Amino acid sequence: MQDPIVLQNLTKDYGKGFRAVDDLNLVVRKNSFVGFLGPNGAGKTTTIKMLTNLLTVTSGKAFLNGVDVSADAKRALGGVGAVVETPEFYPFLTPNETLQYLGALRGMSKEDVKRRSKAVLETVKMTEWANVRVGKFSKGMKQRIALAQALLHEPTIIILDEPTSGLDPRGMVEVRDVLKELKKQQYTVFMSSHLLNEVQEVCTDVAMIDHGKLLAYDSVSALLSRIDTKKLEVHIANAVVPEAMDKLRSFEGVRLLTIVDERQFFVDFAGSEEMQAELLLKIQGLGNKVVSFKESGVALENLYMSLIKGSG
Amino acid sequence: MAITSTRQLPSDMAQILTVARYDLFKHLRSRRLIAIFVIEVVILALMLALPAILNQPYPDDPAEFVQNLLQFTFTNILIILGATLFAGDAICSEFQNRTGYLVFPNPVKKSSIYLGKFASTALIVFLIVSVWYWAAILIGAGMTGGVSVLAIQSYGLAVLYALAASSVGFLISTILKGSTGALVLTFFLLFMIFPMVDLVGTLGGVEPIPSITYQSGAIDAILTEPYPESFVEYANESIGLPFNIYFFYPSVVSCVGVMLGYVAVCNIIGIILFKRREMVG
Numbered sequence: 001m002q003d004p005i006v007l008q009n010l011t012k013d014y015g016k017g018f019r020a021v022d023d024l025n026l027v028v029r030k031n032s033f034v035g036f037l038g039p040n041g042a043g044k045t046t047t048i049k050m051l052t053n054l055l056t057v058t059s060g061k062a063f064l065n066g067v068d069v070s071a072d073a074k075r076a077l078g079g080v081g082a083v084v085e086t087p088e089f090y091p092f093l094t095p096n097e098t099l100q101y102l103g104a105l106r107g108m109s110k111e112d113v114k115r116r117s118k119a120v121l122e123t124v125k126m127t128e129w130a131n132v133r134v135g136k137f138s139k140g141m142k143q144r145i146a147l148a149q150a151l152l153h154e155p156t157i158i159i160l161d162e163p164t165s166g167l168d169p170r171g172m173v174e175v176r177d178v179l180k181e182l183k184k185q186q187y188t189v190f191m192s193s194h195l196l197n198e199v200q201e202v203c204t205d206v207a208m209i210d211h212g213k214l215l216a217y218d219s220v221s222a223l224l225s226r227i228d229t230k231k232l233e234v235h236i237a238n239a240v241v242p243e244a245m246d247k248l249r250s251f252e253g254v255r256l257l258t259i260v261d262e263r264q265f266f267v268d269f270a271g272s273e274e275m276q277a278e279l280l281l282k283i284q285g286l287g288n289k290v291v292s293f294k295e296s297g298v299a300l301e302n303l304y305m306s307l308i309k310g311s312g
Numbered sequence: 313m314a315i316t317s318t319r320q321l322p323s324d325m326a327q328i329l330t331v332a333r334y335d336l337f338k339h340l341r342s343r344r345l346i347a348i349f350v351i352e353v354v355i356l357a358l359m360l361a362l363p364a365i366l367n368q369p370y371p372d373d374p375a376e377f378v379q380n381l382l383q384f385t386f387t388n389i390l391i392i393l394g395a396t397l398f399a400g401d402a403i404c405s406e407f408q409n410r411t412g413y414l415v416f417p418n419p420v421k422k423s424s425i426y427l428g429k430f431a432s433t434a435l436i437v438f439l440i441v442s443v444w445y446w447a448a449i450l451i452g453a454g455m456t457g458g459v460s461v462l463a464i465q466s467y468g469l470a471v472l473y474a475l476a477a478s479s480v481g482f483l484i485s486t487i488l489k490g491s492t493g494a495l496v497l498t499f500f501l502l503f504m505i506f507p508m509v510d511l512v513g514t515l516g517g518v519e520p521i522p523s524i525t526y527q528s529g530a531i532d533a534i535l536t537e538p539y540p541e542s543f544v545e546y547a548n549e550s551i552g553l554p555f556n557i558y559f560f561y562p563s564v565v566s567c568v569g570v571m572l573g574y575v576a577v578c579n580i581i582g583i584i585l586f587k588r589r590e591m592v593g
Contacts (some may be wrong), residue, residue: 014592054412056588073419087412089411089414
């Protein structure tokens with residue numbers, strides 16, 4: 001069985017000696033949902049552009065369903081649906097006409113396009129705009145149509161480049177709902193993002209990249225297990241008592257205690273869930289009226305930040 | 313749901329036709345095409361009314377009638393406008409307007425996209441030239457009672473010139489980054505730069521055979537009977553002519569050859585450059 005996406009020593013040099021992607025090796029297994037994480041300028045979009053034949057490869061190879069993209073882009077992209085950057089649409093076409101156009105290019109019959117257009121426009125909640133010219137659509141609406149066209153031909157591989165980028169909060173939630181829906185189905189999805197919560201929420205695997213090099217690639221659960229310290233955010237109804245805080249610092253698992261204001265503090269904590277439950281009881285035992293006790297930020301964040309710092 | 317993608321990809325030719333069909337939508341729904349048709353109607357109406365206003369008789373000969381009605385200057389401007397508006401930004405707009413991000417990641421060769429777009433442009437400039445010529449030929453038939461073969465031959469050469477000029481536009485649009493620059497360069501190249509080179513060559517006694525704007529002169533020359541031949545008025549101080557003056561007329565054969573050459577060369581280079589062009593930024 002072919003792995004859907006294989007990158008072998010993939011390298012991309014731009015002019016003036018700038019290497020955007022550096023000897024990248026990656027194998028995406030079938031039916032996985034891979035988050036491709038990295039800071040701005042890490043090489044995520046360049047990698048995706050090489051995968052989708054928008055950029056030429058300097059050296060190395062990119063395979064889609066076993067076909068080398070550089071050697072036979074038409075065949076390699078046959079089973080792929082992609083949303084790269086934020087694509088623009090032909091303003092003189094409606095979403096239905098756009099889907100008919102792209103469907104015809106992908107070898108779909110008129111009936112097939114009609115059936116699938118209805119389904120994918122429903123998925124991205126754009127049915128009522130199906131016959132309105134795209135010219136006046138907002139960025140969020142265009143992004144949803146972009147997702148619809150990527151799903152139109154029931155591809156085996158979906159490649160998404162920061163699909164929620166530039167969207168308002170409502171648009172982000174809606175696109176994320178579509179992504180969660182994809183996760184339930186048997187697609188292989190390769191999605192670049194710099195939004196850690198998004199990746200942690202929808203992805204099964206995560207590849208982290210910086211300066212064009214792969215830093216880590218594993219399942220989300222395996223990566224999370226590497227994280228030994230979590231940041232706990234504690235809100236209390238009473239004022240912080242310094243003596244109580246001193247006692248808290250000596251509790252098992254507490255690495256660092258940071259007082260934000262008189263009713264809020266952070267605890268950097270390493271330990272099991274049971275120890276974490278014990279910690280809450282101890283905080284309450286010190287006379288604190290706990291309003292909330294929760295993990296701050298995203299669990300992947302610490303690992304991500306440490307890897308990024310290490311690569312710099 | 314089981315995800316399967318077992319569809320057979322269409323042939324390159326089928327994809328060229330698909331691209332052409334949807335690109336044609338763009339042209340047919342654009343104001344550019346309407347504007348060109350309005351210009352054609354206005355010029356034809358003015359040129360038809362002019363002899364009546366000036367109390368001049370209309371020519372009896374169908375070829376002469378068409379020649380007087382169309383005037384090569386207007387035919388030339390219309391063709392250049394058509395090539396500029398429908399070819400000048402055909403390729404670079406895909407990059408500048410970011411529509412390339414939608415189309416290029418599909419299983420379709422860039423050469424198919426290029427050829428599909430060129431086919432739709434060719435059809436549009438053919439339509440522009442056809443409306444222009446057939447309106448004149450039919451009006452001429454009504455006024456003179458006949459249709460000239462020369463007018464139809466001139467129409468054929470005008471179509472060929474429109475295709476060659478569009479090929480130049482396509483080449484420019486694969487080279488330049490921005491639509492505005494490509495449109496301006498296409499227009500001025502065909503309207504001013506090539507004709508200036510033609511003029512310099514002619515003044516120096518060199519027939520500018522490789523120039524499409526020079527060769528486009530055959531569109532008008534073919535309507536004249538007999539077909540004009542190149543000649544020289546030699547320097548003759550007694551009549552105040554200190555240098556030779558050259559009058560060159562392109563032959564129909566050289567016109568067809570050069571136009572076809574431009575179509576082939578510009579599009580081959582255009583396809584190569586388009587295939588190598590990357591979607592950066």
